[in-house]
Amino acid sequence: LAKNDHRGVAVATGDAADVAGRQRLTTLEELRTGLDRRELTLHYQPQMHLGTGVVTGVEALVRWDHPRRGLIFPDVFLPLAEHAGLMGRLTLQVLDMALEQCRDWRADGLELVVAVNLSASNLQDATMPGHVADALARYDVPPAALHLEITEEILMRDAARATVVLAELRAMGVRLAVDDYGTGYSSLAYLHALPVDDLKLDRAFVTHCDTDPRSAAIVKSTVELAHNLGMRMIAEGVESEAALSRLREWDCDLVQGYHLSRPQPADRLATWLRERQPGPRDPRRTGDEVT
Ligand code: C2E
Ligand code: MG
Numbered sequence: 001l002a003k004n005d006h007r008g009v010a011v012a013t014g015d016a017a018d019v020a021g022r023q024r025l026t027t028l029e030e031l032r033t034g035l036d037r038r039e040l041t042l043h044y045q046p047q048m049h050l051g052t053g054v055v056t057g058v059e060a061l062v063r064w065d066h067p068r069r070g071l072i073f074p075d076v077f078l079p080l081a082e083h084a085g086l087m088g089r090l091t092l093q094v095l096d097m098a099l100e101q102c103r104d105w106r107a108d109g110l111e112l113v114v115a116v117n118l119s120a121s122n123l124q125d126a127t128m129p130g131h132v133a134d135a136l137a138r139y140d141v142p143p144a145a146l147h148l149e150i151t152e153e154i155l156m157r158d159a160a161r162a163t164v165v166l167a168e169l170r171a172m173g174v175r176l177a178v179d180d181y182g183t184g185y186s187s188l189a190y191l192h193a194l195p196v197d198d199l200k201l202d203r204a205f206v207t208h209c210d211t212d213p214r215s216a217a218i219v220k221s222t223v224e225l226a227h228n229l230g231m232r233m234i235a236e237g238v239e240s241e242a243a244l245s246r247l248r249e250w251d252c253d254l255v256q257g258y259h260l261s262r263p264q265p266a267d268r269l270a271t272w273l274r275e276r277q278p279g280p281r282d283p284r285r286t287g288d289e290v291t
């Protein structure tokens, strides 16, 4: 039982300062059980191609459907999982759920690409590319339908080791994006050398790009940088029509944000998509498509 696990009794009782620590330990023990019981679930947030208005993919965002506490957000449990060495297992579960869902959507005529986030330890794990290949084969999903997102901060931590894993993933045909770009101090030399396809500019620069001149300057020059490096630019945190218009004007490739849709469960996303893009099997009926 998790409660009797030797890792669970390391904290002394009675001290007020220990309360937060004990809370974390409880959460961690419950997370181990939660992984066994498959309590993790995914919400999906659409990504729209700005040139055509077509939703081409979704980002899978993990939530923990806790039996007592309800839906718990990743900021609460991902750092614990990473610290306790559970990230390998967690990522495999997320990949499995995301690719199963991707297969089901494709079977229903929804040709969506699914983006999955990787953690720091995933990039140091030489077995990761093999696991990804297994999961793709298990659901018969083409590698090009899987995108993997790695935050700039994580990429910079051990770029040399990460590059080996990334190159292997990319050689399989999986597409790679630098997530939260602009917050992680990557040098242009690294950006040039990294085997990545897309730059996903952090929402700190995107959300107010329609009103803040400095954000605008950063967005515009990042689009240019991405394109000059042969990459696509994805803007996250698009919260208004005004920001969306500017991004279109500046030739940004893809957008994601509350203005389009919040992350939502798979069934709701499919309904939302069908109402927005009727008849996904028939390109002539997608009103946004350029003819
Ligand atoms: P991220 O990968 O940068 O994902 C975007 C986050 O911004 C999500 O938060 C999303 O709900 C939120 N977001 C989307 N649009 C908007 C917007 O217009 N405005 C604002 N203010 N926020 C927006 P979420 O789902 O809480 O995830 C937080 C972070 O947790 C993610 O940031 C990612 O780094 C990490 N994460 C989530 N799922 C996974 C996973 O399965 N594996 C790993 N390793 N990390 C994950
Ligand atoms: Mg992401």
Ligand code: MG
Binding pocket: 179, 180, 200, 202, 203, 236
């Ligand atoms: Mg991000």
Ligand code: MG
Binding pocket: 180
């Ligand atoms: Mg983030």
